[in-house]
Structure formats: C-alpha cells, structure tokens
Amino acid sequence: MRAVVTxxxxxxxxxxxxxxxxxxxxxxxxxxxxxxxxxxxxxxIMLAELDGMTMDFTQFVAxxxxxxxxxxxxxxxxxxxxxxxxxxx
Amino acid sequence: MxxxxxxxETIQMIREEALDIRTVTMGISLFDCACDDVGRLEQKLxxxxxxxxxxxxxxxxxxxxxxxxxxxNKRVSVTPLSLVGAALSAEGFVRLAKAMDRAxxxxxxxxxxxxxxxxxxxxxxxxxxxxxxxxxxxxETERVCSSVNVASTQAxxxxxxxxxxxRILKETxxxxxxxxxxxxxxxxxxxxxxxxxxxxxxALHGPGEPETVINVxxxxxxxxxxxxxxQGPCDFGTLAEAVKKxxxxxxxxxxxxxxxxxxxxxxxxxxxxxxxxxTPAQGDSVARILENMGLxxxxxxGTTAALALLNDAVKKGGVMASSSVxxxxxxxxxxxxDAGMIEAATCGTLTLDKLEAMTAVCSVGLDMIxxxxxxxxxxxxxxxxxxxAIGVVNGKTTAVRLIPVYxxxxxxxxxxxxxxxxxxxxxxxxESSEAFIARGGRIPAPIHSLKx
Numbered sequence: 001m002r003a004v005v006t007x008x009x010x011x012x013x014x015x016x017x018x019x020x021x022x023x024x025x026x027x028x029x030x031x032x033x034x035x036x037x038x039x040x041x042x043x044x045i046m047l048a049e050l051d052g053m054t055m056d057f058t059q060f061v062a063x064x065x066x067x068x069x070x071x072x073x074x075x076x077x078x079x080x081x082x083x084x085x086x087x088x089x
Numbered sequence: 090m091x092x093x094x095x096x097x098e099t100i101q102m103i104r105e106e107a108l109d110i111r112t113v114t115m116g117i118s119l120f121d122c123a124c125d126d127v128g129r130l131e132q133k134l135x136x137x138x139x140x141x142x143x144x145x146x147x148x149x150x151x152x153x154x155x156x157x158x159x160x161x162n163k164r165v166s167v168t169p170l171s172l173v174g175a176a177l178s179a180e181g182f183v184r185l186a187k188a189m190d191r192a193x194x195x196x197x198x199x200x201x202x203x204x205x206x207x208x209x210x211x212x213x214x215x216x217x218x219x220x221x222x223x224x225x226x227x228x229e230t231e232r233v234c235s236s237v238n239v240a241s242t243q244a245x246x247x248x249x250x251x252x253x254x255x256r257i258l259k260e261t262x263x264x265x266x267x268x269x270x271x272x273x274x275x276x277x278x279x280x281x282x283x284x285x286x287x288x289x290x291x292a293l294h295g296p297g298e299p300e301t302v303i304n305v306x307x308x309x310x311x312x313x314x315x316x317x318x319x320q321g322p323c324d325f326g327t328l329a330e331a332v333k334k335x336x337x338x339x340x341x342x343x344x345x346x347x348x349x350x351x352x353x354x355x356x357x358x359x360x361x362x363x364x365x366x367x368t369p370a371q372g373d374s375v376a377r378i379l380e381n382m383g384l385x386x387x388x389x390x391g392t393t394a395a396l397a398l399l400n401d402a403v404k405k406g407g408v409m410a411s412s413s414v415x416x417x418x419x420x421x422x423x424x425x426x427d428a429g430m431i432e433a434a435t436c437g438t439l440t441l442d443k444l445e446a447m448t449a450v451c452s453v454g455l456d457m458i459x460x461x462x463x464x465x466x467x468x469x470x471x472x473x474x475x476x477x478a479i480g481v482v483n484g485k486t487t488a489v490r491l492i493p494v495y496x497x498x499x500x501x502x503x504x505x506x507x508x509x510x511x512x513x514x515x516x517x518x519x520e521s522s523e524a525f526i527a528r529g530g531r532i533p534a535p536i537h538s539l540k541x
Contacts, residue, residue, distance in 0.1 A: 079156050086341050
C-alpha cells in the first residue's frame with residue numbers, strides 16, 4: 001500500500017533529512033517528493049510505498065506525527081486511498 | 090502522483106474546515122431475541138448486541154488512523170423494541186432500556202437507538218407499553234435513544250399518538266429535570282421514519298433490513314461553508330455547482346470508510362446518509378453556509394430558499410459519489426447544535442415559525458429546540474402535529490425533538506453538553522391549541538393526485 005506524507009511548518013535546515021531518515025529507518029520507500037517554500041513556510045508532499053515497512057501502519061503514523069511535533073512541524077500520514085476516493089472518479 | 094493542490098485541499102478540509110465522518114452506525118436485528126419472558130429477553134438482547142458489535146469501536150479507531158479522518162460517533166441501532174418485546178409491560182420495557190444502556194457501555198459506543206415504536210395508524214399493545222415506558226427509560230439510562238413514528242404519507246397522522254407524545258415529553262422533561270430535561274434530547278417524534286437512518290436520536294434498524302448492516306453518516310458543513318465563501322458573489326447556478334462538487338468529495342470519503350468498515354467487520358454495507366450535520370464547534374455550522382450565500386443572519390427572509398438550494402445540491406453531489414444512499418439525507422438544522430443557529434435564535438431573527446418553514450425543504454425537522462418548561466402538553470402536541478403535516482403532505486421525513494426545560498423560561502439558556510450543545514429557550518405562541526388536540530382520532534392520509 002502507499003501513503004501520502006505531508007509536512008508543513010516554518011522552513012529550517014534538515015527537514016527533508018529528518019523525515020526521510022525516519023522513513024528509511026523503518027523500511028519505507030519514498031517514490032515521489034514535491035516540495036516548495038513560500039516566504040518562510042515549508043510544504044512537502046511525499047508519496048511513500050509501505051510494503052517493506054517494519055512497523056505497523058498506525059504506529060508509523062503516530063511516530064511520524066511525533067517526529068514532526070518535536071521539530072515544530074505538522075506531519076500527516078494518510079492512506080493514499082483517501083485522496084484517490086476524493087479526487088478521482 | 091496525485092495532484093498537489095488536491096492533496097492540500099483534502100488536508101485543509103480536515104484540519105481547518107472540520108471534515109469528519111459523523112457516525113458509523115451498526116444496525117442489528119433483534120427479532121431472534123423475541124420472547125415473552127423479560128429476564129430472558131434482557132439477557133439475549135445484551136448478549137446479541139455486545140457480541141455482534143464487539144469490534145465496531147476498535148475497527149473505527151483503526152480506520153481513523155489509517156485514513157486520517159476523524160470518526161466522531163460510533164453507534165448501534167436495533168430493531169424497534171416494541172416489535173421485539175410486544176408481549177412486555179411498561180416495566181419490562183424499562184428493564185430492556187437498561188439492558189441496552191449496559192450493552193452500549195460495554196461496547197464503548199456513544200448512543201444506541203431503537204427504543205422505538207410505530208404508531209402512525211394505531212397503537213398496538215406493545216407500542217402502547219413502550220410509549221408508556223419512555224419517560225422512565227430515558228430518565229434511568231444515559232445512552233439509549235427513543236423514537237416514535239406517529240404519522241406517514243400512507244396512513245395520515247395518528248392524533249391520539251400525537252396527543253400522547255405531548256404528555257410523554259412533559260413527563261420525560263420532569264423526570265430528567267435535574268439535568269435540564271435532557272431526556273427529551275434523546276426522544277424524537279417522526280413522520281415517515283426512515284428504516285436505515287444512522288443518525289441519533291432517531292436511528293433504528295427497520296424490519297426489512299438485513300441481519301446486520303453498516304450505515305454511515307457523513308458531514309462537513311464547514312467544508313461547504315468554505316466552498317460557498319470562496320465562490321464570492323457568483324450566480325445561483327454556479328453556487329449550486331460548487332456545493333455539488335464539495336458534497337461529492339465529502340461523500341466519497343464516507344463511501345470509502347463505509348466500505349472498509351463493512352469489509353473489516355464482515356457486515357454488509359447499507360447506506361451512506363448524505364446529511365450536513367452541524368456541531369456546536371465554530372466553523373461547523375449550517376447557518377453559516379446560508380449566511381455565506383448572502384443573508385445577514387440565518388432566519389431572515391431568503392433563508393428557506395437558500396436552504397432549499399443547499400439541500401438539493403448536497404443530494405445531487407452525494408448521490409453520484411455513493412453506491413447506496415438512504416437515511417435522512419439532507420441538511421440538518423438542530424438549533425442547539427449549530428453555533429450560527431444559536432446566535433440567530435438568541436437575537437430573535439430565527440423563530441420557531443421560520444424553523445418550521447425551513448423544515449419543509451430540508452432534512453429532519455424541528456430539532457433540538459428548547460422551549461419553556463410550563464408549555465402546555467397540548468401546545469407541544471400541536472407543534473408536533475404541524476410538523477407531521479409537513480412530512481405527510483410532502484411525502485418526506487419530518488421529526489420533532491423538543492425540550493420543554495422544566496423550571497426554565499423564555500430567554501434563559503440551557504447547556505446540554507458535548508455534541509448536543511446549548512440553546513436559548515425560544516418563545517412560542519401563547520394561544521391555546523387545547524380543543525384542537527383534544528379531538529383525537531386520525532387526520533386522514535393526503536390524496537396523491539391533484540397536486541398543488
């Protein structure tokens with residue numbers, strides 16, 4: 001299965017490193033990244049493939065949210081199907 | 090990859106516009122529990138409900154995590170107890186209500202619906218016993234919801250039952266007076282009651298439903314209000330299109346959750362209820378949608394037309410997004426549960442008469458309206474009769490959930506807490522309806538031709 005990871009917050013050094021580091025630690029493969037900085041505001045969207053993930057999905061969601069909180073970022077991990085359901089017929 | 094703008098739109102709907110799944114409700118048939126011994130029936134009912142819905146709450150919690158969308162309520166609806174316990178006395182029905190309450194606590198669900206009776210054409214022995222038990226049952230339980238269908242387009246309006254419900258409302262208000270008559274917030278009087286409605290307090294599992302079923306109620310007044318605001322001063326055609334598109338997106342999420350919940354629970358998927366259900370939270374108000382259309386305040390002239398447009402567009406958008414639609418499906422206007430409605434009623438713009446007109450073009454009816462505790466039972470019955478007439482003549486569901494708050498008067502505010510919100514006590518007409526209600530009998534079913 002695939003998940004969409006969104007990261008928003010104030011721009012600073014090492015955001016991508018921190019998030020992608022956690023992904024690789026738990027066997028999550030990043031398939032695509034789109035990222036932009038508007039003024040000082042950082043926004044990143046990643047498409048992650050979770051088939052080789054070494055932890056439970058709900059644990060991964062909680063872990064990534066906590067990782068974000070510690071760095072002052074809003075991190076969300078949601079199943080890809082939510083976006084497919086809402087935006088594709 | 091999915092379009093970036095689409096992803097951000099979804100995230101914004103959840104984070105800032107209060108998009109959620111309002112309820113996942115499991116319907117459970119209790120026909121196989123029927124028996125004339127109250128002790129055995131109690132035990133069978135408790136066991137069947139707790140066994141069948143055992144995994145409802147954990148599965149919903151896991152779905153919330155997976156999809157990142159809050160599921161606000163997890164509920165159970167059962168076969169109307171007046172059918173299952175037709176042989177019981179009123180005391181027996183009170184015991185059944187307590188068994189339902191215990192089952193709800195064991196499961197960790199918010200509400201359980203189905204303490205209900207059909208009385209649209211006449212009142213059977215079982216229905217009469219259940220109705221007599223309602224005040225005590227609601228006073229002695231916390232999570233049990235009750236409903237009585239007193240009218241239908243086929244049968245007309247059973248005015249004997251309407252008169253009785255006025256009295257039952259008063260008694261329920263009195264017995265729960267210590268908590269601002271909250272018992273009445275869990276009691277709904279219906280015309281054309283739906284058989285698959287997932288929303289409380291009117292949820293029940295109709296006699297023609299499968300053994301078990303998952304029904305889902307979506308929500309999202311905040312998302313629609315934001316979409317309307319973003320459209321700016323466009324014409325009504327454009328506005329309706331914007332609402333339709335938004336309703337489509339909201340409903341698709343509901344459909345996804347419903348399918349997944351029914352798959353994981355091994356229970357058939359019933360319906361999606363396309364309703365806009367407000368909560369007292371800021372930004373989750375149906376009144377704000379109407380105000381965003383250009384009304385200074387909800388309740389002023391133009392409100393009924395605005396609501397008609399909204400209600401129709403939500404259905405048109407939602408129908409295409411779901412494989413099966415049912416329940417109440419329309420905008421709700423529960424006074425105490427909608428921050429914009431509360432404001433409008435407090436300042437006097439939104440009156441009972443206007444609310445009644447609004448119910449002719451939207452879902453449900455006079456919902457969560459607090460009135461003075463000294464309102465005569467006949468006046469309550471007359472309000473119910475008016476609302477039933479709208480439902481019966483227009484071939485739609487209407488309902489009344491009035492709270493005659495014991496010991497309180499017009500202008501005071503009552504706090505029900507949580508999703509039930511708070512409400513100003515609104516004024517009613519003082520002129521009597523006593524002689525009208527005292528007639529009794531049945532208002533005949535309307536003719537189905539010569540429509541004008």
